[in-house]
Amino acid sequence: MKEEFTLTVFSENVVGLLNQVTTVFTRRHINIESITASASAIKGIHKFTIVIFTTQEQVEKLVGQIEKRIDVLKAYYFRNNEIVYQEIALYKVPTKSLLEGNEVEQLVRKHGARILELTEEYTVIQKTGYKEETQYLYEKLQPYGLTQFTRSGRVAVNRLKKEPLTTWLKTLEEDRLKVEA
């Protein structure tokens, strides 16, 4: 049975690493639903958060293949109930639509969104939440002349009690500092 999985991949920060990770999926004809890549809390280590729709059996193999790459430190996969995750969405609407009535303002408040920037021409609204939530607000704002909409990839933290990776990374970091000293 296919379901949604979130992969977190920790790697060295080297040129072409994203390509190394994504070819693991392309080779097996698996579509990446979303991907976020950024520096992790530890210097020189990158973190990827990748959302895919596949089977348990397949995801295990994918993680194995990703971890096999020399510059990848660790890769994990989680089901949605094992993580806390969010996406961020930005909406651009004409400021006129805000001034014409209070519906847009109400929508913003009701959906826990906030106004990031307000100019004479346009207003940028930001909402953080699950995809369904940001999508819902998108649909609600459509009638008010929404001109731009963009949604980020997923960011996630796991619900595990123990954090083996963080401890491991910390020792690595300490070792590095020792070497450099």
Add this chain to the structure above:
Amino acid sequence: MEAQTYEPIKKEQCKAVNITGAEAMMECLVQEGVELMFGYPGGAIMPVYDALYSYSDRLKHVLVRHEQGAIHAAQGFARVSGKVGVCLVTSGPAATNVVTGIADAMIDSTPVVIISGQVGSNLLGTDAFQETDVIGITQPVTKWNYQITRAEDIPWAMAKAFYVARSGRPGPVLIDITKDAQFNKFDFRYQKMQSIRSYQPVPQPDLTKINEASHLINLAKKPLALVGQGVVLANAEKELMEFLEKTGIPAAWTILGLSAMPTDHPLNVGMLGMHGNYGPNIKTNQADLIIGIGMRFDDRVTANTQRYATNARVIHMEIDPAEINKIIHADVPVLGTVKETLPLLTQKVNKNEHTQWLEEFNACYRVEHERLIGKELHPEKPELTMGEVVRRVSEAFDDDAIMVTDVGQHQMVATRYFKFRQSRSVVTSGGLGTMGFGLPAAIGAKLGAPERHVCLFVGDGGFQMTIQELGTIFQEKVPVKIILLNNNFLGMVRQWQELFFDFRYAQTELINPDFQTIAKGYYIPAIKVTERENLDDAIKTMAESEGPFLLEVVVEKEGNVFPMVPSGMSVDDIRLE
């Protein structure tokens, strides 16, 4: 990006010398113990070749005729010697010419380091003359690759390249180096790499898994061991024999595991897979325990996985965690190098014999011999068979030569009928099935094991894919014995057309040149045999010749390789004719 910061070379380790990047490349090769490399020069690698000119006393370079030849020769060298094969090429078309060999080395776990020149770093990404994105192209087929754009990055990148290529499950590593990095001077110091924080080459053996495995082995009534190249790569042939001899377990081999055990060992029950032996294939589905030892359950071995090892528990001894459960579920995965895990297991298991079970394999062999092997080795028909040629050649070298093959029917026949006494005696393109592999790989094999005889079996199709390497053989005087099994067909494809496409021979018949004249052009002695009565004499002449030799044997045009597991079928659907 600060690449060099994450694999720091400690300052105090050795004294620095101020040299160019190209000279530094030479120093790295020397420090890594490289003595021989294969390559072809060109614009973007010229500074390195210029440095090589001064290092010619320490670094021997073989000039091939096509870069594909360089990489296959490096592979052949690595496979027989256990050392890292090195290949040196220029940018653009030269780098793309080695891609096939890199893919081949990747899938067959061969340690090679490829150094490719690249345009100057200021030109990267501008579609400059002979610029290709070699890193992008080779990323999926290398164990690791890296583009050096600054001379200062040479030491750690080269150290990492060799460390990655040879450690753990070996594989190809490509280093792409821009021309400015070759020219620039810097303070060079070198240290071999011992570890990389993001890479664990050899997993620690888990003793609970060893216990579980030994338990299964002690209980098994019909165990079967599957021997792969992992045994050879780990130099664990002795450990394998100790394990097998204590437990009395029959052992079959994959094409890359061939020669890990002597052919005539009583526990050696033959080849697995599509054109393997009858016994190991049908007995796979009767066995109650399958022990994969350094092998990866390739589809040519398993055939239909839904109907594979249907009555067996599976122990999978493997160095690469990604192989566990990839194709066949492992009831007991035993991670680690078999060099360590086999002795741990041998200690735990009971001494045993499986006389009756082994006798079942022997019975299968008698059936196969009666129906097929006998006819192949001692044919009654006038046409020569590939099998008889292979066996005669094997015997002429006291069953102790290195066998190199190309890809096709002759390859399967060679692996079936050539005999072995020692390990590291087989060089064949197993995973990728690369036609054109054989001739250059034979050159590398001979240079990697100069004290041994090297026999290449090649088809009339594949021979012509890299035939230009006869020039390398001539120039370098490499004494390889080339046995060309000429059936005037792309035989393996023709066989499939006969069996599965109703004899529709679409584009498989070859009208060949006169190979004797070609050999003559390269000053390589040659004989052509068309009649059985001339075969033994010709083989004798070849075996006694000092230098390279081409023995062309005209074999039956439409011979088929059997047994065969037709694709999609199960191992126990194996057909004997």
